[in-house]
Amino acid sequence: MANRPPQPERRFAARVLAAVRRIPAGRVSTYGDIATLAGAPGAARAVGTVLRSCGDGATPCHRVVAAGGALGGWTGPLEFKRVRLRGEGISVDLARVQEFGRHRWPPSHLPAARPGKAGRQAGRQRSPTLARKG
DNA sequence: TTTTTGACTCTGA
């Protein structure tokens, strides 16, 4: 049958926002992880699309950062995102979250964080090249 | 409906 998700719970955007609200204060998550939690692994970019309109206080969209601990984007001045994160006790570098692995949420690795990019074509295993310095 | 855009991510140079 034609699966049309007119219901907010069914909407991708709603699931993304719900996942973001689950991020505890003082923790951060990535677009990719949120996508997986929302049931759409590999849709990191789409998560950004949703968060782009997240200019409200209902969802802690500032806790969503890019992979590797990069700050990611922000609708307004990126400085606001830093300030918010710092306000929760997270040390933020000019361009990265310090001790990203420590503040990351969820703490456990996700079931299927599909590499889903250039890696797939190469077909090779990807190296843990998450360069970060604490 | 098709095409374009964009708070992404990874690999390779």
Next chain:
DNA sequence: ATCAGAGCCAAAA
């Protein structure tokens, strides 16, 4: 460390 290229996904035009 930094830049460019390629792939993926969903929403907006």
